[in-house]
Amino acid sequence: MKAVVFQGDNDVAVEEVDEPEIKNPNEVVVDITTTAICGSDLHMYEGRTDAEPGLVFGHENMGIVEEVGEGVTTLSEGDRIVLPFNVACGFCRNCEAGYTGFCINVNETGSVPAGGAYGYVGMGPYQGGQAEKLRVPYADFNALQLPEGDEHENSFALLADIFPTGWHGTRLANLQPGESIVIFGAGPVGLMAAYSAKLQGASEIYSVDRVPSRLDLAEEHCDSTPINFEEGDPTEQIKDEHGGEVDKGVDAVGYQAIDPETEAEDKDEYSPARENPAVVLNQLIDTVRPTGQLGIVGLYVPSDPGAPDETSAAGRLGIDFGRLFEKGHRFGTGQCDVKRYNRRLRDMIIEGRADPSFLVSHRVGLDDAPEMYEAFDSREEGVTKVLLEP
Ligand code: NAD
Ligand code: ZN
Numbered sequence: 600m601k602a603v604v605f606q607g608d609n610d611v612a613v614e615e616v617d618e619p620e621i622k623n624p625n626e627v628v629v630d631i632t633t634t635a636i637c638g639s640d641l642h643m644y645e646g647r648t649d650a651e652p653g654l655v656f657g658h659e660n661m662g663i664v665e666e667v668g669e670g671v672t673t674l675s676e677g678d679r680i681v682l683p684f685n686v687a688c689g690f691c692r693n694c695e696a697g698y699t700g701f702c703i704n705v706n707e708t709g710s711v712p713a714g715g716a717y718g719y720v721g722m723g724p725y726q727g728g729q730a731e732k733l734r735v736p737y738a739d740f741n742a743l744q745l746p747e748g749d750e751h752e753n754s755f756a757l758l759a760d761i762f763p764t765g766w767h768g769t770r771l772a773n774l775q776p777g778e779s780i781v782i783f784g785a786g787p788v789g790l791m792a793a794y795s796a797k798l799q800g801a802s803e804i805y806s807v808d809r810v811p812s813r814l815d816l817a818e819e820h821c822d823s824t825p826i827n828f829e830e831g832d833p834t835e836q837i838k839d840e841h842g843g844e845v846d847k848g849v850d851a852v853g854y855q856a857i858d859p860e861t862e863a864e865d866k867d868e869y870s871p872a873r874e875n876p877a878v879v880l881n882q883l884i885d886t887v888r889p890t891g892q893l894g895i896v897g898l899y900v901p902s903d904p905g906a907p908d909e910t911s912a913a914g915r916l917g918i919d920f921g922r923l924f925e926k927g928h929r930f931g932t933g934q935c936d937v938k939r940y941n942r943r944l945r946d947m948i949i950e951g952r953a954d955p956s957f958l959v960s961h962r963v964g965l966d967d968a969p970e971m972y973e974a975f976d977s978r979e980e981g982v983t984k985v986l987l988e989p
Contacts, residue, residue, distance in 0.1 A: 601989065602730030603968045605654045608646035611972050613965055616655060619726060619734035624670030627738040629680065632749075633756040634728045635659035636968070636985045637684075638786050639898060641976050642855065643720055648900075650720035657729030657987075658684035658717040659759040661745070661752075665732065673739045680742040681945075682735060683937030684760045686715045686725055689740030700934035729968060731989045743941050746949065753956040754948045756986055757791070762944050762955045764896050764935040765791025768849035769799060771894030771931030776800035778846040781837055781886050782823070783879045785813035787984045788896060789851030790958055793821035796849075798953060803841065807833045807882075809857070812980045820957045828859055834885045844888035852879045853897030854916075877916035884923050893930035961985040 604614045619628055634657045643650040661681040664674050674680065687694050687702035693714075694702050702714030718727015725736065735741055745755050754762075765788055774780055780801050782792045785808035796804045806817035807826045814825035826836050837845065854876040876899070883893055899916070923930075947953035960983040963971060967987075974982045 600731035601965050602655045603657060603727070603965065603987070605643060605650055605652055605656060607652050609644060609973075609976070611644065611656065611969050613968055616730065619732050621666060621668045621734065623736065624668045625737055625739065626668045627664050627671055627674055627735050627742070628666040629660070629662040629682070629728075629733050629735055630665045631660055631662040631728050631731060631733055631989045633661050633752055634730075634987050634989065635756055635759070636729075636971060636975050636987065637760060638788060638853075639719070640972075642898065642900075644972055644976060645855075647855065648720045654718060654720065655727040655730055656718045657727030657733075658719055659756065659761070660717060660728030660733055661756050661759060662728075662733070668738065671738050674742060674744075679745040679747055681745055681755050681758045681941070682717070682728070682733075682742055683763075683941060684716050685934065685937055686717065686723055686736055686741060687938070688737050694740075697939050698936050699938045700936040729965070729987055729989075731965075743938075743945060745945065751948050751956075753959045753962065753986060754954060755945065757955045757958065757984070758937075758941045758945055758948075760935070760937065761787045761791045761958075761984075762795075763937045763940040764788050765793070765851070766795040766940050766944065767935040768792040768851055768894040768896040769795045769847075771892075771896065772847040772849055773892045773929075774799055774801060774847050777802050779803040779805075779841060780847040780849065781805040781807065781845050781883070782817075782849045782851055783807045783833075783883060784851035784897060785810065785817045785825075786851065786978075787958055789813075789849070790816055790821065790983070791955060792849045792851050792894075792896070793817050793823045794953075794955060797821045797823075798947075803845070805837050805841070805845065810978050810980065813978075813983060816957060816983060834882050837886055844891070845886060846888060846891050848883045848887040848891065848893050850879050850883055850893065850895045850897045854899045856897070877918045880916065880918050881922070884919060884926065884928060887926070887928065889926040889928075891926070891928060893928055895930055895932040896935065899932075958984045959986055962988060965989045
């Protein structure tokens with residue numbers, strides 16, 4: 600079958616790979632109908648991780664059940680499902696408490712945590728779904744059923760990761776109706792956070808980015824005030840506009856944040872300012888009022904002596920912790936527990952109360968993946984969320 604295979608820094612190719620097979624009775628194999636490219640894939644694509652060539656990418660997957668293991672009880676051949684990007688067992692202490700992004704079970708090899716993801720370095724032995732087919736472990740737990748047919752295909756695909764993740768950002772910030780909120784980043788995750796804030800009744804929403812087409816989407820679909828960080832310090836811009844600090848804040852950028860102080864003007868050269876990976880975190884602390892709350896869903900990596908130098912350094916951030924302490928901020932971090940939200944968000948889509956599909960700028964065949972990786976990676980104008988249809 601065809602799959603998107605990592606080749607090395609800034610290079611993916613569509614290649615023939617072996618078809619997945621059921622390895623344990625609790626698994627299914629899915630025919631992928633839609634799979635997405637994510638900002639998280641770019642950490643591997645740009646060479647910030649030690650991902651090995653040969654890895655099949657893709658953790659945002661949906662499709663039709665093709666083969667069912669004999670221990671699976673709730674899924675049948677032909678079922679249409681979307682797969683949370685987290686692979687979780689469903690019965691460990693964390694899964695039972697709803698923290699399915701932090702499953703602490705061990706998988707069949709006994710050495711790798713089940714708490715993993717499809718097609719992601721360091722997150723278990725699971726191939727990605729940017730391919731014609733995908734093996735789904737612990738399938739009863741790791742699938743969300745969808746109505747038959749092909750309605751809402753683009754919206755449902757966003758339930759694998761970024762719609763729940765954007766929502767999670769606002770929940771980690773404990774946003775309440777009528778409160779104001781700033782979202783750093785208007786990439787797919789940031790836009791989903793701004794959209795979630797709108798759905799949850801925020802009074803005012805500010806979206807910070809520098810890509811005009813992304814800021815336009817924030818304004819048009821999320822009723823968010825666009826703040827271009829290239830036009831001046833975002834904290835000052837927001838305080839001027841709002842008349843002071845805002846109630847809550849979300850970081851939807853992560854450790855690859857651009858520091859406008861050091862970043863060259865050239866937008867074609869997307870070179871993350873790794874010397875200052877905490878730039879957004881410090882701006883967030885400055886922009887949110889004392890005792891406000893922060894939701895940090897942009898990705899940060901641990902300092903790991905085994906990892907490439909820059910990646911390792913990025914784990915030890917220059918956060919102004921004293922300023923955070925002074926302001927009495929609370930904050931939440933980490934991978935989204937997709938299953939905590941995806942059922943409710945699915946039902947909002949079905950009932951017409953949410954339509955996150957405005958985000959999808961491209962829906963293309965698998966063969967176009969290399970070109971689309973390049974365009975999404977350079978945050979090209981108008982390239983917001985790319986869905987692949989194998
Ligand atoms: P993305 O990386 O394209 O989005 C980041 C956006 O931030 C871009 O539009 C970029 O222009 C903007 N940006 C860069 N520097 C900035 C700055 N200083 N201030 C404001 N904006 C800035 O793609 P994405 O898919 O939206 O991913 C965003 C982050 O979320 C990534 O780090 C990704 O790994 C992470 N992520 C986390 C989870 C989770 O479960 N916690 C899930 C999915 C993605
Ligand atoms: Zn993702």
